[in-house]
Amino acid sequence: MTGTSAEPGQHALRGDGGAQTPEDDDVLVRRVQAGEVSAFRSLVERHHPACTRYARAMLGNSADAADVVQETFWRAWNALGTYTERGSLARWLFTILANQCRNALAARTRRERPLAPLESAEQVPAMNTAPLDDFTEIGHVVAALSPPEREVLLLRFGEGLEYSEIAIVTGASVSALKMRARRAIERLRHDLGRRAGREGQ
Amino acid sequence: MIPHDDLPGAAERELMSHLHAWYIKPVAADGAVDAIMERVRAAPTRHLPAPRVVSARRWWWITGAAAVAAIMVLTTRATRTPRPFQAPSVAVRLSVNIARAGVDEVRVAGDFSDWKPVRALDRARGTNQWTGLLNLRPGMHRYVLLVDGVWQANPGELVVSDEFGEKNVLVVASPP
Numbered sequence: 503m504t505g506t507s508a509e510p511g512q513h514a515l516r517g518d519g520g521a522q523t524p525e526d527d528d529v530l531v532r533r534v535q536a537g538e539v540s541a542f543r544s545l546v547e548r549h550h551p552a553c554t555r556y557a558r559a560m561l562g563n564s565a566d567a568a569d570v571v572q573e574t575f576w577r578a579w580n581a582l583g584t585y586t587e588r589g590s591l592a593r594w595l596f597t598i599l600a601n602q603c604r605n606a607l608a609a610r611t612r613r614e615r616p617l618a619p620l621e622s623a624e625q626v627p628a629m630n631t632a633p634l635d636d637f638t639e640i641g642h643v644v645a646a647l648s649p650p651e652r653e654v655l656l657l658r659f660g661e662g663l664e665y666s667e668i669a670i671v672t673g674a675s676v677s678a679l680k681m682r683a684r685r686a687i688e689r690l691r692h693d694l695g696r697r698a699g700r701e702g703q
Numbered sequence: 704m705i706p707h708d709d710l711p712g713a714a715e716r717e718l719m720s721h722l723h724a725w726y727i728k729p730v731a732a733d734g735a736v737d738a739i740m741e742r743v744r745a746a747p748t749r750h751l752p753a754p755r756v757v758s759a760r761r762w763w764w765i766t767g768a769a770a771v772a773a774i775m776v777l778t779t780r781a782t783r784t785p786r787p788f789q790a791p792s793v794a795v796r797l798s799v800n801i802a803r804a805g806v807d808e809v810r811v812a813g814d815f816s817d818w819k820p821v822r823a824l825d826r827a828r829g830t831n832q833w834t835g836l837l838n839l840r841p842g843m844h845r846y847v848l849l850v851d852g853v854w855q856a857n858p859g860e861l862v863v864s865d866e867f868g869e870k871n872v873l874v875v876a877s878p879p
Contacts, residue, residue, distance in 0.1 A: 539740075539743065546739050546740065551730065558730055559726055564731075567730075568735055572735070572742070575743075579743050579746070580746075659719040659726075660722065677814055680818045681818040681869070683709075684819075687718065687719070690718060691715075
């Protein structure tokens with residue numbers, strides 16, 4: 503059994519957290535494309551912590567995150583034969599991952615949609631996302647954001663990506679992403695203030 | 704280290720540092736890599752294409768054709784590309800009536816400012832009317848107001864929803 507964990511400060515897309523670089527990724531990709539399965543294991547070990555970190559924060563629980571990350575690497579394995587970009591494997595992986603997270607959230611919404619209209623306001627759930635594994639204030643308010651807002655905040659201020667990189671990962675324009683980030687920050691501040699006020703009473 | 708250049712204030716920077724600290728908390732994933740590799744090893748690897756071999760003679764052709772194309776493009780652009788025309792900006796007067804009492808600050812953010820709140824409107828003494836001038840390039844622009852830190856559209860103006868359902872105000876800057 504191999505244990506893996508995310509290392510604080512390690513950057514998913516630029517490899518500035520240690521020895522990993524996009525060039526190393528390219529070497530490993532070429533070895534995978536030549537049929538070396540062990541090289542794919544090195545790629546998984548290198549990018550698994552960042553992918554898990556993002557998926558857990560997006561989906562709100564570790565079990566769903568593990569499924570989505572496994573599916574992401576499975577799709578990457580199947581598509582690596584046609585991968586021709588250079589120096590951007592992590593961004594390529596995050597594009598698959600972000601898409602898988604969106605699919606998982608959409609599937610969850612479909613599962614949780616009530617069949618009949620709710621009768622009273624008390625039955626309306628407070629959040630449309632599952633509770634986070636770790637109960638922190640910031641975790642609660644991040645979970646209450648809409649998925650597109652959560653996506654841009656995590657990629658920008660969690661992973662530290664440039665807006666131009668997020669635009670490639672998400673398919674949204676830079677201008678729209680900046681506006682979404684601003685509104686998400688305002689909403690976070692507002693929700694945190696409201697929670698603090700409620701606890702103060 | 705999280706990026707700070709697009710965060711306007713210390714409160715936002717502190718909040719995003721807090722988010723970053725929560726986000727990078729180590730994630731235990733015992734056995735996850737093994738599970739992925741188990742799935743990979745069980746699958747056929749026929750999807751991996753055989754490496755393409757390009758003969759040296761073909762490389763010469765490709766390199767030569769690319770060089771000729773690059774020279775043609777560069778010479779065409781140098782002779783034909785006109786200098787881009789810069790239309791002079793137009794001063795557009797914004798006027799907004801905020802019915803709520805006790806408002807301290809009204810700012811504007813729009814596509815012309817990359818959605819950063821940039822312009823404080825001034826209140827006419829003793830009224831709820833806030834006005835200000837924006838220098839915009841001719842054309843159609845979208846903006847929203849930030850009233851004491853709360854995003855809202857300008858009441859009484861043409862409001863449109865973007866692809867995410869957020870309401871923005873349309874303003875047209877027409878040359879005189």
